[in-house]
Amino acid sequence: MNFSVDNSKNRNINLSEEKSKKEQIYEFLKQEIISNHLKPGTVLVERQICATKNISRTPVREAIQQLVAEGLVTNLNNKGSIVSNITYENIACVYDVREYMEGLAARLCAQRISDSGTKELRGYFLKMEGFLKEKNKAGLSDTDGNFHGCIIKNSRNDVLISIWSNLQNQVQRITRLLEKDTDAYENAHILHRELLEAIERRDPNSAEYFMREHIRNSKVYQLKLFAPNIMDSTL
Numbered sequence: 091m092n093f094s095v096d097n098s099k100n101r102n103i104n105l106s107e108e109k110s111k112k113e114q115i116y117e118f119l120k121q122e123i124i125s126n127h128l129k130p131g132t133v134l135v136e137r138q139i140c141a142t143k144n145i146s147r148t149p150v151r152e153a154i155q156q157l158v159a160e161g162l163v164t165n166l167n168n169k170g171s172i173v174s175n176i177t178y179e180n181i182a183c184v185y186d187v188r189e190y191m192e193g194l195a196a197r198l199c200a201q202r203i204s205d206s207g208t209k210e211l212r213g214y215f216l217k218m219e220g221f222l223k224e225k226n227k228a229g230l231s232d233t234d235g236n237f238h239g240c241i242i243k244n245s246r247n248d249v250l251i252s253i254w255s256n257l258q259n260q261v262q263r264i265t266r267l268l269e270k271d272t273d274a275y276e277n278a279h280i281l282h283r284e285l286l287e288a289i290e291r292r293d294p295n296s297a298e299y300f301m302r303e304h305i306r307n308s309k310v311y312q313l314k315l316f317a318p319n320i321m322d323s324t325l
Contacts, residue, residue, distance in 0.1 A: 111145055116153035118143075123162045123173055124263045132173040134163065160256045162263070176267060178317050184260050185309035189302050191254055192238065196285060196301035198245035200294040207244045208290050214240060215286050222275060230275045231265070237282065241289070241301075268315040278304060 119139075122128040139150050154171050157163040164174045174180075203211070214237040221229035242254050281304040288296035313320070
């Protein structure tokens with residue numbers, strides 16, 4: 091499968107003056123990969139991307155190398171680049187790292203968050219409750235990301251925030267490939283409540299515990315969706 095662009099979907103890159111051409115083509119390709127419009131195994135042909143987007147080869151090459159560094163694209167030893175495959179092992183590794191990273195973020199957040207930060211976090215939680223009642227999966231997915239992002243932001247650790255941002259690209263790609271049902275969100279919402287309350291009472295130990303439990307549960311759920319036969323044999 092080769093790179094192609096469906097112009098009917100209105101996903102064309104906007105070469106504005108605010109961002110460099112490399113940043114723009116990077117954002118475009120990243121969103122195409124995360125949304126699974128560019129599926130695993132798709133060959134990224136530089137000259138084809140250049141022709142489609144009317145852009146020179148250097149920014150395209152630089153954008154692809156950034157995506158390689160983030161694990162979304164794989165180099166094929168002078169044979170070009172392809173969108174990275176999603177494997178059982180890859181999902182497990184991403185969620186193992188996510189558990190420790192977001193557990194630390196929850197601990198730091200409970201210690202450092204402001205009153206306005208807790209108000210923002212509770213706002214996302216209440217939005218998720220509303221979307222659960224409506225069984226609105228799109229709203230749940232977006233607000234769940236905002237809830238976790240708010241915790242990361244309020245950890246006030248710039249290194250953690252930067253690393254999490256790159257890892258989040260892979261998390262989004264996995265979760266969009268493996269569509270959840272609303273029951274999964276309902277189960278997660280129980281731990282979201284415990285996590286929120288731990289942060290509100292400034293309890294770092296409980297906040298880390300509930301976050302790590304939540305990510306472990308998410309890992310099991312995603313792996314079971316991806317490879318139910320393997321998961322059934324390990325339970």
